[in-house]
Amino acid sequence: MSTQLTLEDFEIIYEETYNRTLKYIVCKCSNIEDVNDLIQDTYTELYSMLKKKKQLQLDNVENYIIGIANKKIKQHYGILYSLKLSSLWIKENNEEKMIDIPSDIDIEFKILDNINANEVWKYIKKKDIRVIKVFYLYYCLELKISQIAIELKISESNVKNILYRTIKDIKKNVKIEGDIDV
Amino acid sequence: MSNSLKEVMKKEFDKNKNYNEILSKVDRLNSMKNFKIKYILAPIFMLLIIIGSFMIFNGTNLIKQEELTGKEDSILDIFTVKVYAAESENTYLTTNYNKETEEKILKPRVELLLASYNQLMSSVPGLPLKIETNNVNKSIDEILITTDNGEFLTWNQETGEVQTKGKNVSLNDTSILYWTPNYEKTENNNKVYEQNIWENSNIKTIGKINISAQKNNEVLYEKAVYIGETNYNYYAILY
Numbered sequence: 259m260s261t262q263l264t265l266e267d268f269e270i271i272y273e274e275t276y277n278r279t280l281k282y283i284v285c286k287c288s289n290i291e292d293v294n295d296l297i298q299d300t301y302t303e304l305y306s307m308l309k310k311k312k313q314l315q316l317d318n319v320e321n322y323i324i325g326i327a328n329k330k331i332k333q334h335y336g337i338l339y340s341l342k343l344s345s346l347w348i349k350e351n352n353e354e355k356m357i358d359i360p361s362d363i364d365i366e367f368k369i370l371d372n373i374n375a376n377e378v379w380k381y382i383k384k385k386d387i388r389v390i391k392v393f394y395l396y397y398c399l400e401l402k403i404s405q406i407a408i409e410l411k412i413s414e415s416n417v418k419n420i421l422y423r424t425i426k427d428i429k430k431n432v433k434i435e436g437d438i439d440v
Numbered sequence: 441m442s443n444s445l446k447e448v449m450k451k452e453f454d455k456n457k458n459y460n461e462i463l464s465k466v467d468r469l470n471s472m473k474n475f476k477i478k479y480i481l482a483p484i485f486m487l488l489i490i491i492g493s494f495m496i497f498n499g500t501n502l503i504k505q506e507e508l509t510g511k512e513d514s515i516l517d518i519f520t521v522k523v524y525a526a527e528s529e530n531t532y533l534t535t536n537y538n539k540e541t542e543e544k545i546l547k548p549r550v551e552l553l554l555a556s557y558n559q560l561m562s563s564v565p566g567l568p569l570k571i572e573t574n575n576v577n578k579s580i581d582e583i584l585i586t587t588d589n590g591e592f593l594t595w596n597q598e599t600g601e602v603q604t605k606g607k608n609v610s611l612n613d614t615s616i617l618y619w620t621p622n623y624e625k626t627e628n629n630n631k632v633y634e635q636n637i638w639e640n641s642n643i644k645t646i647g648k649i650n651i652s653a654q655k656n657n658e659v660l661y662e663k664a665v666y667i668g669e670t671n672y673n674y675y676a677i678l679y
Contacts, residue, residue, distance in 0.1 A: 272462075276455050284453075297458050302465045309466075375444035379452070398449035 260317045265308040272301060275323050281399060282324050285409050286331050290383060290390045296334060300327040377432045385424060388412075392420045518653050519583050521546040521665060521678060522570035526555040529673045535563045535597070538616075543570065546665060546678040551639050554674040559620065565593045565602045566618030567667065567674060571651065573614055580653040580660060583611045589647040590621040619667070621647050633666070643668035643675050 263271065276297075283296045303326050308314060316322050382393050391410055395401045396417075403421075407414040524533065524541040533555045534540055541555045557567050573583055585592065585608070592605040595618055609617060633645035646669045652662040668675040 269459075272459060273455075276458075280453055293453055294458060294461070297453070298461045298465055301458075301462045302469070305462065305466050306469065375448045378445055379448045393445075394449055397445050400446075 260315050261319055263308060263314040263316060263319065264312065265305070268305055268308055271304070271319060271323075275320050277399075278320055279323050279327055281395070281409070283327055283331065284391060284394055286328070288335055288387060290387060290394075292334060296327065296330050299330045299334075303330070373428060373432050378428055381428055381432050382424065389420055389424050392417055393424065396421060518574060518580060518661065519651065520572040520574075521651060521663070522572060523552055523676050524555045524568055525552050526673075527553075529553065529671070530556065532556045532558070533562055533564045533568070537564060537568065538597075546676055548663075548678050551643075551668075551675055551677045554676055556673055557620075558672070559623070564618065565595045566590075566620035567676075568616050568618050569649070569665070570616045571611055571614065573611065575612070580655050581657075582654050584650075584652050584654055585609045585611065585617065586650045586652075587619060587647060590619055593618040593620060619647065619649060621667070637666055637677055637679065638668055638675065640670065640675075642670045644670065 279300060280293070280297060283293050283300070284290070287293055287296060300323065304323060314322075382390055388410065392406055395406045395409060396403070401409065403414050403417045406417045410417070522543050523546050524537055525544040526541070531541075537555060544552060546552060554567060556562075557564060571583060571585065587607050591607055592609045594603045594605060594615075595601070605617070633648055635645055637645065645666050647667040649665040649667070650662060651665065652659045654660065664679045666677050666679060668677070
């Protein structure tokens with residue numbers, strides 16, 4: 259069943275689809291700093307289309323917006339984006355060094371409760387884009403490790419590795435609340 | 441930490457902040473469209489202004505002719521034809537006509553009853569036409585006045601001297617010319633001249649006087665004064 263949209267529906271569409279579009283853009287972007295721009299460009303285009311065409315007849319609004327987002331990502335990063343991204347992923351997946359993850363990994367994750375969140379996020383943002391994506395999906399969207407693996411098209415163990423190793427780095431390098439120095 | 445980290449991440453991609461940014465971008469895009477239109481139209485207007493300026497200042501005769509013929513008022517600035525009008529029929533020109541009779545500017549397609557003239561009875565040599573020139577800007581070389589019926593005369597009111605000027609007179613300054621018809625030819629004039637120019641259908645055209653402004657031997661502007669007659673009363677009209 260198709261939906262008829264007008265400009266008046268824009269705010270509702272935005273509210274309803276924002277989180278999915280954000281997740282898609284975060285998963286597909288090459289630089290976390292581009293995410294807000296891409297989100298804005300995506301919805302600006304939707305707004306312009308609604309304004310120009312007065313009415314849009316859509317079968318699936320969410321998929322339509324994801325389509326716009328996909329176009330915006332390709333425009334933003336250029337033609338070589340998809341080729342470069344896919345080849346890099348394959349290469350990096352192969353190169354990922356597996357480490358022994360302790361069975362009490364969940365406790366390890368919770369240890370970070372005492373660390374200043376702003377500092378942690380600042381520290382994570384300096385890391386590789388994969389690390390940022392994994393952390394965002396795990397901590398912000400609260401996806402399971404298996405879901406993250408599907409979204410980022412990497413193995414579950416890879417996701418665990420990234421989390422475990424980055425948390426260790428954070429514990430080592432980021433100031434714990436109450437501490438004077440790191 | 442996980443909850444507060446979640447908040448920090450949410451804040452990074454804040455939904456409301458992005459919404460406001462989207463609306464601002466939409467406004468900026470609309471402004472950009474207007475901006476683009478402005479900058480497309482601006483050169484067109486500039487081009488039109490340049491072409492306009494070129495046409496004004498290039499000083500060709502064509503342009504001057506356009507200036508002259510474009511408005512009736514502009515030619516009236518170059519030369520004016522004045523006649524001596526009568527308020528009623530059978531009013532005759534006197535020796536002192538220029539003081540006793542009303543002087544009127546002949547305007548296009550406005551029929552005027554003239555103070556009458558009779559070749560045998562009148563003390564004036566013909567129907568007076570006052571051609572006033574305004575050639576301060578030297579936009580013309582001369583005003584050429586011609587007639588195919590009758591002839592032009594000049595008259596010195598003080599000495600009474602009359603000079604015959606023939607059918608063509610060239611003027612550079614304001615002058616009064618007296619036009620006298622050739623009565624023999626006038627009888628056949630109904631066939632020669634355009635007759636349907638008078639409001640009063642009884643008036644018959646008896647003569648045509650061409651007045652042209654000339655520059656470099658080219659006619660810049662031309663007008664015709666038709667003289668009509670009915671029951672020995674004369675009329676004039678400018679075309």
